[in-house]
Amino acid sequence: xxxxxxxxxxxxxxxxxxxxxxxxxxxxxxxxxxxxxxxxxxxxxxxxxxxxxxxxxxxxxxxxxxxxxxxxxxxxxxxxxxxxxxxxxxxxxxxxxxxxxxxxxxxxxxxxxxxxxxxxxxxxxxxxxxxxxxxxxxxxxxxxxxxxxxxxxxxxxxxxxxxxxxxxxxxxxxxxxxxxxxxxxxxxxxxxxxxxxxxxxx
Numbered sequence: 480x481x482x483x484x485x486x487x488x489x490x491x492x493x494x495x496x497x498x499x500x501x502x503x504x505x506x507x508x509x510x511x512x513x514x515x516x517x518x519x520x521x522x523x524x525x526x527x528x529x530x531x532x533x534x535x536x537x538x539x540x541x542x543x544x545x546x547x548x549x550x551x552x553x554x555x556x557x558x559x560x561x562x563x564x565x566x567x568x569x570x571x572x573x574x575x576x577x578x579x580x581x582x583x584x585x586x587x588x589x590x591x592x593x594x595x596x597x598x599x600x601x602x603x604x605x606x607x608x609x610x611x612x613x614x615x616x617x618x619x620x621x622x623x624x625x626x627x628x629x630x631x632x633x634x635x636x637x638x639x640x641x642x643x644x645x646x647x648x649x650x651x652x653x654x655x656x657x658x659x660x661x662x663x664x665x666x667x668x669x670x671x672x673x674x675x676x677x678x679x680x681x
Contacts, residue, residue: 487524489525489575489578490533492578492579493507493535494531502595510539514541519539523544524541526543527547529549544570547566553612559580560616567588574591576592579593580592582616591624593627594620
């Protein structure tokens with residue numbers, strides 16, 4: 480890798496038993512896409528301190544990066560915006576990609592967020608605790624530079640409009656966003672890129 484600041488991606492979904500399904504499967508597709516694009520040497524994975532780093536296929540250049548403490552399940556999403564912000568303030572990054580709401584409360588680097596599912600926020604029956612856990616993170620989405628939705632159901636309809644997003648024009652994407660979106664397409668699912676209705680100054 481050159482001296483360029485890294486792209487930091489939340490890689491905790493690759494650790495433990497969930498590393499081969501759900502968010503872990505998405506991350507493997509994303510990293511595989513970045514590898515095929517020849518840019519994965521810029522990637523550092525933000526990982527849990529309590530678990531070993533994930534095993535990645537030979538030849539992939541993404542590497543372990545900063546570590547976060549592992550908290551109780553209901554506390555982790557509440558603390559993540561502050562824990563991730565502290566990491567990014569200490570460790571310069573060219574871009575941060577949150578793949579499961581862990582968007583920093585403040586960041587010097589552009590932030591891209593992948594949102595997989597908004598059901599708890601559009602289905603009012605049930606999911607009470609999940610809404611409480613994720614409320615700060617969902618409110619923070621409007622401050623992201625871009626939001627990636629790997630499912631068409633999340634991209635379309637009232638869910639996206641309620642969050643204050645608008646579809647981003649290709650010509651306004653930065654190279655980092657474009658590569659992340661291209662890599663996300665390797666998961667085999669539809670991928671849309673959204674931006675806040677009110678652009679950030681980052």
